[in-house]
Amino acid sequence: MSWGSGLAKGLAITLRAMTRRAVTQQYPKTQPALPPRSRGVIALFEENCTVCMLCARECPDWCIYIDSHKETLPPAAPGGRPRSRNVLDRFAIDFALCMYCGICVEVCPFDALFWSPEFEYAETDIRELTHERDRLRAWMWTVPEPAPLDEAAEEPKEVTAARRAAERAGDGGPAEGGEATGGEAG
Amino acid sequence: MTDLLLRLGCVLAAFLVLPLLVGQAEHKVMAHMQGRLGPMQAGGFHGWAQLVADGVKFAQKEDIVPAAADRRVFRLAPAVALLPYLVVLVAIPLGPDELVGQSLDAGIFFVLAVLGVGVLGSLMAGWASANKYALLGALRTAAQLMAYELPLLLAAASVAMAAGTLSLPGVLDAFHWWWVPWQLVGAAVFFTAGLAELQRPPFDAPIAPEEIIFGAYTEYSGLRFALFLLAEYAGIVVLSALTAVLFLGGWHGPAAGRLGWLWMLLKTGALSFAVIWARVAWPRLRADQIQRFAWTALVPLALAQIALTGTLRVVTA
Numbered sequence A: 001m002s003w004g005s006g007l008a009k010g011l012a013i014t015l016r017a018m019t020r021r022a023v024t025q026q027y028p029k030t031q032p033a034l035p036p037r038s039r040g041v042i043a044l045f046e047e048n049c050t051v052c053m054l055c056a057r058e059c060p061d062w063c064i065y066i067d068s069h070k071e072t073l074p075p076a077a078p079g080g081r082p083r084s085r086n087v088l089d090r091f092a093i094d095f096a097l098c099m100y101c102g103i104c105v106e107v108c109p110f111d112a113l114f115w116s117p118e119f120e121y122a123e124t125d126i127r128e129l130t131h132e133r134d135r136l137r138a139w140m141w142t143v144p145e146p147a148p149l150d151e152a153a154e155e156p157k158e159v160t161a162a163r164r165a166a167e168r169a170g171d172g173g174p175a176e177g178g179e180a181t182g183g184e185a186g
Numbered sequence B: 001m002t003d004l005l006l007r008l009g010c011v012l013a014a015f016l017v018l019p020l021l022v023g024q025a026e027h028k029v030m031a032h033m034q035g036r037l038g039p040m041q042a043g044g045f046h047g048w049a050q051l052v053a054d055g056v057k058f059a060q061k062e063d064i065v066p067a068a069a070d071r072r073v074f075r076l077a078p079a080v081a082l083l084p085y086l087v088v089l090v091a092i093p094l095g096p097d098e099l100v101g102q103s104l105d106a107g108i109f110f111v112l113a114v115l116g117v118g119v120l121g122s123l124m125a126g127w128a129s130a131n132k133y134a135l136l137g138a139l140r141t142a143a144q145l146m147a148y149e150l151p152l153l154l155a156a157a158s159v160a161m162a163a164g165t166l167s168l169p170g171v172l173d174a175f176h177w178w179w180v181p182w183q184l185v186g187a188a189v190f191f192t193a194g195l196a197e198l199q200r201p202p203f204d205a206p207i208a209p210e211e212i213i214f215g216a217y218t219e220y221s222g223l224r225f226a227l228f229l230l231a232e233y234a235g236i237v238v239l240s241a242l243t244a245v246l247f248l249g250g251w252h253g254p255a256a257g258r259l260g261w262l263w264m265l266l267k268t269g270a271l272s273f274a275v276i277w278a279r280v281a282w283p284r285l286r287a288d289q290i291q292r293f294a295w296t297a298l299v300p301l302a303l304a305q306i307a308l309t310g311t312l313r314v315v316t317a
Helices: A002-019 A054-058 A103-107 A133-142 A157-170 A175-185 B002-033 B050-060 B071-090 B107-128 B132-163 B168-173 B184-197 B222-247 B256-281 B287-316
Strands: A041-044 A064-073 A083-094 A113-116 B093-095
Touching: A002 B002, A002 B256, A041 A083, A041 A133, A054 A064, A054 A103, A083 A133, A103 A113, A113 A133, B002 B050, B002 B071, B002 B222, B002 B256, B050 B222, B071 B107, B071 B222, B093 B168, B093 B256, B107 B132, B107 B168, B107 B222, B132 B168, B132 B184, B132 B222, B132 B287, B168 B222, B184 B222, B184 B256, B184 B287, B222 B256
Parallel strands: none
Antiparallel strands: A041 A113, A064 A083
16 A cells, blocks of 8 residues: 555654754844855955956946046156056945846956855845945955865965975975975975 | 523633634644744744734735625625534533533534534635635535535444434443544544545645635635634634544543543644644645545445444444
8 A cells, every 4th residue: 555655654754853953043043154155245355456447347237336536656766757556436336236146256356355244234225235335345354264175176376386486496406305395384 | 591601601712712722733833844943923932922913914904805796695604614613612522520511412413513514604705706716616615525524424423323322421421442442443534524524634625725726715805814714723623622522532531530621622632733734744635536535435434334333332232
């Protein structure tokens, strides 16, 4: 009697589920355990920003607003040429438009944009979802350290480049021995 | 006179409280069987006041009557669905020594007859709504009523034969513990057929939301809709209490003299839990499967139970 066993199994499964703890998280009372690289909000490390405008131009829905002006710096050495520099006036992201694709974070060549897991910034008016640079800068403090690499992962490119440069500078030195000590230190 | 009023007041209180307890239990038991928590906010402690909040919400909603509806029948239907359960509750004994709303000589007959009226409420609602889905639901309800009233009556008749009386307190006075295995098949048939009459899962094809919206209750809103929901929970209470009285010995148990009422409530509660459990664990039967189950499984089983009861009665007499 196959259907009879199915009915019994249904009863058993539901009764066992009732004796276990519910998986529901009571959000406002307990904070959720978010996975690494959670896309909560985009934080701006404005000290790194050079106003290159790449993020604003790559943004698929044009939700990044940047204003800037140029400043002329006096020459570093007497008789030199004065340098011009971009100064950031306004950096705002309209999170009512943002679709959390993360392209701006990807394209930023100067590491000025980061993902933060912070997600509690709901507003009652859609216009208040455009957050200015001070708020974006404050979110930098909530950006977690990058997750550690897998054990079998490749070495990060910049570490490889630095090691190669060091080997070249040493030139003819015991490259194998240097690697070995590096391995021990690591 | 004061005695009668007191009894009726207690029955009314039970009628107002027990269905809400079952409803709240359904919220929580269903949730935990599905790995959820259920209501947690209303009332502060584990959402104990959720049904009160629901009631307030329903009371605030607009009571809409469709333009093409048969207005008087439409408005009357929720009362017809709900009130029979209150009337039935009067005849169900809670404990020994006449602890019953009203002791009736033809109690089983009265109870089953009045229970059948409750289903009329769904029929009226479906017909008066002027909505094809409501009508489909009502007709499925009617077909289900026709099919399952017979095994329900046959199973109850078996108990009446065993006890030699139609009075519910009389059945309990004649009860012995070995009646439980003796009438086991009848108990299963009665409980299952009762589930089908209440249109509870797995027999809820008449209100199947995936097929016909909400069956006969599709056009209802506000307080009248809440009355239909209340009727469903009152029906669970009445079915569980009747099964407990007829097949599980009602108030019989250790220290029945003082704690009889507690045994009765415990048995009713355990059966109500089984009703909720069936809803969570089992999928819905199709309308034709429901019919076939009644005519090819429940009716023969009920007849076999009657034959067994009659044989044992004759042999022991």
